[in-house]
Amino acid sequence: MARMLYSATMSLDGFIAGPGGDMSWLTDYLGPNPVADELVPRIGALLIGHRTFTGDDPNRGTDAEGAFGGTWSGPQVVLTHATDRPAVPDVTFLDDFDAAVAAAKAAAGERYVNILGADVARQCLQAGVLDEILVFVAPVLLGDGVRLLDWPGGTTARLERLSVSEVPLAVGLWFRVLS
Numbered sequence: 373m374a375r376m377l378y379s380a381t382m383s384l385d386g387f388i389a390g391p392g393g394d395m396s397w398l399t400d401y402l403g404p405n406p407v408a409d410e411l412v413p414r415i416g417a418l419l420i421g422h423r424t425f426t427g428d429d430p431n432r433g434t435d436a437e438g439a440f441g442g443t444w445s446g447p448q449v450v451l452t453h454a455t456d457r458p459a460v461p462d463v464t465f466l467d468d469f470d471a472a473v474a475a476a477k478a479a480a481g482e483r484y485v486n487i488l489g490a491d492v493a494r495q496c497l498q499a500g501v502l503d504e505i506l507v508f509v510a511p512v513l514l515g516d517g518v519r520l521l522d523w524p525g526g527t528t529a530r531l532e533r534l535s536v537s538e539v540p541l542a543v544g545l546w547f548r549v550l551s
């Protein structure tokens with residue numbers, strides 16, 4: 373059964389994107405990352421929020437464009453209200469959260485569903501289907517932007533630390549969600 377993993381690179385003050393979804397800051401922290409390299413073949417599908425799907429990619433226009441610096445390819449499920457749009461290879465557009473999670477899990481098989489997008493990750497946490505969180509903490513303070521998880525009125529979720537790793541341009545923190 374696929375596990376649901378939310379992974380992101382985050383500023384020390386807790387943002388995964390700057391104001392308006394700005395991702396230009398990430399360019400300075402896109403160095404070698406052996407933890408991500410090992411993760412990529414363990415990902416069977418992506419569950420992506422529409423703002424991430426249509427948003428900034430610091431590698432746009434280069435060979436490294438796309439998820440994980442262009443090193444991952446496979447089935448992608450995009451949550452969006454705009455499902456009546458031109459088809460994109462490997463991409464399924466869905467407007468129902470439960471159906472999107474089920475489709476991503478079915479596509480992932482025994483591998484991870486990797487979640488991209490804070491809003492979708494928050495819904496997974498809220499629905500109790502988020503299994504793990506991997507954040508690469510970059511040495512920068514963004515001050516404002518899109519938070520890793522923004523859940524006004526949310527409840528406590530306890531985490532178990534699975535690993536701490538140093539990669540050249542960040543610190544990797546991997547957790548299991550307990551409750």
Ligand SMILES: NC(=O)c1ccc[n+]([C@@H]2O[C@H](COP(=O)([O-])OP(=O)(O)OC[C@H]3O[C@@H](n4cnc5c(N)ncnc54)[C@H](OP(=O)(O)O)[C@@H]3O)[C@@H](O)[C@H]2O)c1
Nearest residue numbers: 380381388389393421422423424451452453489490491492
């Ligand atoms: N630093 C990193 O590693 C990293 C990784 C990934 C993403 N990001 C950045 O994070 C930002 C995006 O995160 P985000 O939290 O703003 O948005 P998001 O999760 O990517 O997307 C949210 C959007 O997805 C659609 N959606 C979500 N749930 C839905 C549902 N249940 N039914 C139908 N549609 C649904 C809605 O779009 P519509 O109403 O328009 O359809 C919603 O506005 C971007 O700037 C992205 O570049 C950073």
